[in-house]
Amino acid sequence: MRTEAITPEEHGRAFAPTKKPEVIEQQKLDVRYHVEDFNVADRPKRFLEAFAAILKHSNYRFALEHFIRMTTKCAKCAVECPIYQATNDPHDIPCHRSELLLSVYRRHFTLAGSLKGKLFGTGHLTDDMIEEMADSFWNCTACRRCTNECPVGIDHALITHLGRYILSEIGIAPRALVVSVREQLEGATGNTSAIPLPALLDTLEFLEEDMKEEKGIDIKFPLDVEGCDYLFIPAVSDFLMEAETLMGVAAVMKATGASWTIGTQYFDGINYGLFYSDRMLERIIRKLVSEAERLKAKNILIGECGHASRSAKYFVPTHCGGKDAIPVINIMEYTRDMLRNGKLKLNPNTITETVTYHDPCNIARQGWVVDQPREIIRAFCTNFVEMTPNRENNICCGGGGGTVSIDEIRPYRTSVGGKAKADQIRATGAKYVIAPCANCKKQIRELLEDQKIDCELIGLHDLIYNAVIFDESTKSIDTKSQKG
Amino acid sequence: MQGLLDFSAGPLFRLTFFIMVLGLARILILDIWGAVDAYRKAGDKTIDWGTATRKTIKWLIPIKSVFTHKPFYSIFSISFHVGLILVPIFLLAHVRLWETAIGFGWLSLPKTWADILTLVAIIAGAGIIIGRIASSNLRFLSRKQDYLWPLLLIIPFVTGYICSNMAVSPATYQLSKLIHILSGELIFVLIPFTKITHCVIMPLSQFIMMIAWKFPAHVDDDICTTLNKKGEPV
Numbered sequence: 001m002r003t004e005a006i007t008p009e010e011h012g013r014a015f016a017p018t019k020k021p022e023v024i025e026q027q028k029l030d031v032r033y034h035v036e037d038f039n040v041a042d043r044p045k046r047f048l049e050a051f052a053a054i055l056k057h058s059n060y061r062f063a064l065e066h067f068i069r070m071t072t073k074c075a076k077c078a079v080e081c082p083i084y085q086a087t088n089d090p091h092d093i094p095c096h097r098s099e100l101l102l103s104v105y106r107r108h109f110t111l112a113g114s115l116k117g118k119l120f121g122t123g124h125l126t127d128d129m130i131e132e133m134a135d136s137f138w139n140c141t142a143c144r145r146c147t148n149e150c151p152v153g154i155d156h157a158l159i160t161h162l163g164r165y166i167l168s169e170i171g172i173a174p175r176a177l178v179v180s181v182r183e184q185l186e187g188a189t190g191n192t193s194a195i196p197l198p199a200l201l202d203t204l205e206f207l208e209e210d211m212k213e214e215k216g217i218d219i220k221f222p223l224d225v226e227g228c229d230y231l232f233i234p235a236v237s238d239f240l241m242e243a244e245t246l247m248g249v250a251a252v253m254k255a256t257g258a259s260w261t262i263g264t265q266y267f268d269g270i271n272y273g274l275f276y277s278d279r280m281l282e283r284i285i286r287k288l289v290s291e292a293e294r295l296k297a298k299n300i301l302i303g304e305c306g307h308a309s310r311s312a313k314y315f316v317p318t319h320c321g322g323k324d325a326i327p328v329i330n331i332m333e334y335t336r337d338m339l340r341n342g343k344l345k346l347n348p349n350t351i352t353e354t355v356t357y358h359d360p361c362n363i364a365r366q367g368w369v370v371d372q373p374r375e376i377i378r379a380f381c382t383n384f385v386e387m388t389p390n391r392e393n394n395i396c397c398g399g400g401g402g403t404v405s406i407d408e409i410r411p412y413r414t415s416v417g418g419k420a421k422a423d424q425i426r427a428t429g430a431k432y433v434i435a436p437c438a439n440c441k442k443q444i445r446e447l448l449e450d451q452k453i454d455c456e457l458i459g460l461h462d463l464i465y466n467a468v469i470f471d472e473s474t475k476s477i478d479t480k481s482q483k484g
Numbered sequence: 485m486q487g488l489l490d491f492s493a494g495p496l497f498r499l500t501f502f503i504m505v506l507g508l509a510r511i512l513i514l515d516i517w518g519a520v521d522a523y524r525k526a527g528d529k530t531i532d533w534g535t536a537t538r539k540t541i542k543w544l545i546p547i548k549s550v551f552t553h554k555p556f557y558s559i560f561s562i563s564f565h566v567g568l569i570l571v572p573i574f575l576l577a578h579v580r581l582w583e584t585a586i587g588f589g590w591l592s593l594p595k596t597w598a599d600i601l602t603l604v605a606i607i608a609g610a611g612i613i614i615g616r617i618a619s620s621n622l623r624f625l626s627r628k629q630d631y632l633w634p635l636l637l638i639i640p641f642v643t644g645y646i647c648s649n650m651a652v653s654p655a656t657y658q659l660s661k662l663i664h665i666l667s668g669e670l671i672f673v674l675i676p677f678t679k680i681t682h683c684v685i686m687p688l689s690q691f692i693m694m695i696a697w698k699f700p701a702h703v704d705d706d707i708c709t710t711l712n713k714k715g716e717p718v
Contacts, residue, residue: 053710057703059525062518063696069511069681070689073625074561079553090624099625112677149553151543151561152682153689158696169711182718279704280718317528319701325528367535 005088010415018408033138033174033406043170044125048108050169055109058278060162063155064105070152071095071102077146077156082395083139086419094146094156097136100129101163134172137163141417142275142401143361148392160401168277176405177272181280184268185287191236191268200267203239207247217470219254221246225261227296230334232260233288233312234303235438236268242441245304248461251468252335256343260301266291269308270438274315275402281311282319288312289320300328304459306360306437307402309369330363332436332460336372339379346380350467353431355381358421358444359394360437367392373436373460380467387424395420397435399443413443414450422451436460485658492665500669507676508684515685519695527701531694539690560611567605568637571598572668577648602645609638629678636674639667 006014017024018033055061077094078084084092091097106113107123117123137160144157167173180192189196195203204221211219222228232253238245253260266287273281292300300316302309309330317325338344357377363369370391377384389395398418403409414422421444425433433448433455435441444457523529542548550558572578576592583589593601612634616622622630643664647657675681708714 050711053707056710057700057706059522059696059698059700062515062522063692065518066515066685066688066692069515069685070679072679072682073622073627073630074557075619075621075625076549076554076557078621090621093621093625095625147693149549151546151549152686153539153543153693155693155696158693169707178718185718278699279707282699282702282704314528314697315699317530318699319527322528323530 006086006415006419011087014412014415016411033134033409043127043130046170047130047166048104048125050166051104051109054162054166054169054278060158061109063158064102064109064162067098067154067159068102068106068110071099071154072152074151077150080145080149082143082145082398082420083141083416086416091136092139094140095154097140098154098156098159100133100136101159101166104129130167130170130172133163134167137167138174138403140401141361141396141398141403143396144365145361145393145396148365164276165278173276174402174406176407177276177402180270180405181272181277181284184270185280185283190266190287192270192272193236193240193268195236195239197264200239200264203243204262207243207250211247211250215251215470217254219247219250221250222261224264224295225259227298228259228261229298230258230260230301231292231295231297231299232262232301232303232331233267233269233291233308235270235305235308237270237438237442238303238305239267242304242438242459242462244462244465245459246461248459248463248465248468249303249331251465252331252338252344252461255345255468255470256338258334261295261297263291263295265294269302269305269312271308271311271315272402272405274307274311281315285311285315285319289316289326292326297326300326301331301334302328303331304436304438304441304461306362306364307400307439310362313368330369330372332369332372332376335461335464336375339376345469345471346376346464346467347469348380349382351381351432351463352383354383354385354429355432355434355463356385356387356425356428356430357390358387358397358425358433358435358440359390360435360440361394361396361400362437364394365392373434376460376464377434380464385428385430387428395424397421397437397440397443398447399439404439404443410446410450414447418443418447418451422447422453425455426451426453430455432456432458432463434458434460434463485655485662489658489662489665492662492669496669497665500672504672504675508681511676511681512684515688515692519688519692523695523698525700526695526698528698531691531698533691536690536694540687543690544687557615560608560615563604564608564612564634564637567601567608567641571601571605571641571644574598575644599645599649602641606638606641606645609634609641633678633680636667636671640664640671643667 073095075093075095081092081094103123104125107117108114108125113123140160142157142160146156150156164173183189183194184192187194208220232249234246271281271284273279273284288300300312302312313328316328317323320326335344339346355377357373359370387394396417398413398416398421403413403417425448433444435444435457436459441457441459448455448457546558546562550562570593574591574593575598576595579589579592613631616626616631643660646652646660647664652660675683708716
């Protein structure tokens with residue numbers, strides 16, 4: 001999909017530095033993102049040390065070897081990249097972004113590269129190159145569209161992922177992400193939104209009262225029930241910002257008589273490690289699994305969140321047991337299955353306005369959760385329209401890869417990153433855009449506001465809440481799990 | 485001249501062909517070995533082999549890409565590759581040479597087809613070079629080898645076409661033939677050391693991408709130890 005490039009004014013606004021000039025001077029890194037304070041001296045050496053350590057202990061080396069032999073510079077990825085499509089700046093072509101790191105690898109970690117470098121005295125890593133990498137890797141929303149369309153099969157997303165990881169080891173990572181992960185792993189509240197447990201309990205109680213009032217039945221958020229089928233873990237920000245989504249989930253669970261629970265020791269599905277550090281990714285996954293083990297849950301059920309689902313689904317097996325690991329499913333898989341087996345009944349005419357669906361990259365790109373939401377939507381919405389392109393080839397909301405959590409770059413996200421998505425939504429003329437992902441929800445809400453699109457962002461289960469039909473039998477069910 | 489031709493078509497051909505085969509075998513083995521080793525170390529060994537195979541086939545026969553993005557580039561690139569692969573292997577004159585050398589040959593292309601494919605390869609190759617020079621994006625991305633490769637690759641096609649189809653003087657014929665053989669041999673020697681290695685390792689790409697996302701378990705501790713970061717706050 002070709003979109004018009006942004007105007008020079010939008011460009012200026014989007015790329016304005018967020019830091020004071022004296023801070024930029026001190027850190028000599030004019031990135032638009034907050035970074036941890038660092039010592040600028042000696043950075044190339046530290047970068048290479050971190051790179052070497054990661055290569056030694058991880059699986060990246062063989063892939064980099066493959067990529068440096070393969071890269072053909074055809075620029076086909078440029079057509080797929082929503083960032084490049086918005087800026088038309090060749091520095092934003094995914095292949096160029098990857099080359100930044102591949103050139104360092106070639107020069108410093110291959111025999112031919114280091115011989116050539118030493119012979120001609122060129123190509124070694126400089127501080128300027130680190131600055132360019134920091135800028136480039138955090139301009140990317142990690143949507144992985146380029147990866148699907150590279151003819152020779154270079155995984156640009158993996159290279160950006162690795163680049164961010166190495167940078168984080170030398171202190172260059174968005175402050176918003178680092179602070180959140182610090183609170184999640186070492187803080188008193190143990191979650192990225194810093195919600196204390198009493199506040200969470202209050203919120204859930206309040207929501208239960210709301211649901212009782214609206215539906216006339218007791219719908220509970222069961223807490224700390226051992227031996228449940230499902231340990232439910234949403235993105236923790238849902239407890240603050242997406243209460244309707246949680247109510248929808250609770251209603252579905254009630255209507256289907258599910259055995260489920262929320263853990264009070266750990267209730268945060270967010271894993272920013274996926275965006276900047278494999279080490280943090282691993283630590284957060286372990287924390288998640290230890291809560292599931294504490295409660296002897298049979299499955300982990302992730303709420304409406306793309307990256308939380310992907311990180312749990314693909315990295316719980318990596319770090320916690322391989323094929324014997326606890327199964328991870330997304331809430332939309334559960335709801336669709338219940339719809340199919342008849343346990344969940346939805347009123348088919350609940351939503352008559354035009355509805356469109358945004359595929360979150362982290363669950364759609366690999367074709368994991370694409371059919372399920374559509375099947376659910378068609379069960380209770382009479383007027384569903386697709387965006388184009390969609391499914392595995394969808395366009396990112398513009399806040400992917402952790403960038404949505406960086407509030408100070410909102411102008412960049414809504415005028416560059418989300419430009420293509422805004423055009424897509426506008427073209428559908430829909431009243432509602434459904435985005436079953438905490439990150440996409442925040443980003444698209446801001447996008448609709450900044451781009452002045454007359455459309456409402458909503459979660460899938462927010463809408464389902466109004467469509468659920470409770471049987472008399474369900475109303476009286478008070479299973480073990482429902483006794484919160 | 486005849487001596488030089490005999491030397492090029494004889495010992496030099498054998499040497500350069502040997503370098504290419506050995507070099508490509510080395511790359512292929514290293515690539516597979518790397519992937520197997522990474523798979524062995526991966527914490528999660530579930531790989532969607534079916535999807536990887538489907539994607540591999542999709543990109544080995546990339547017809548669909550013609551109808552999506554960059555159709556001109558795709559058409560030029562695909563026809564260039566078809567010519568590059570089919571003509572050198574299935575040209576009747578080449579098959580005869582192999583028959584003489586190793587005792588057996590294989591199916592060959594009809595002369596008309598070989599001529600058409602040769603011309604297609606030349607035109608597509610030239611188109612690719614022009615496209616690379618004309619596009620500001622491609623100029624920005626390109627290294628020297630990206631311009632030189634299509635140029636080098638069409639030399640044997642041009643000279644081969646001259647030798648087999650044009651009424652030229654014996655001297656020109658011999659010179660063309662010499663350039664044809666030497667440029668082909670230069671290609672053989674360079675293949676294992678440049679991006680053209682994709683001719684053997686490209687079918688592995690989709691599998692490598694999938695395995696690369698399968699990280700080893702428990703690396704946090706090891707990396708912290710190596711970087712002396714044990715006990716450091718997040």
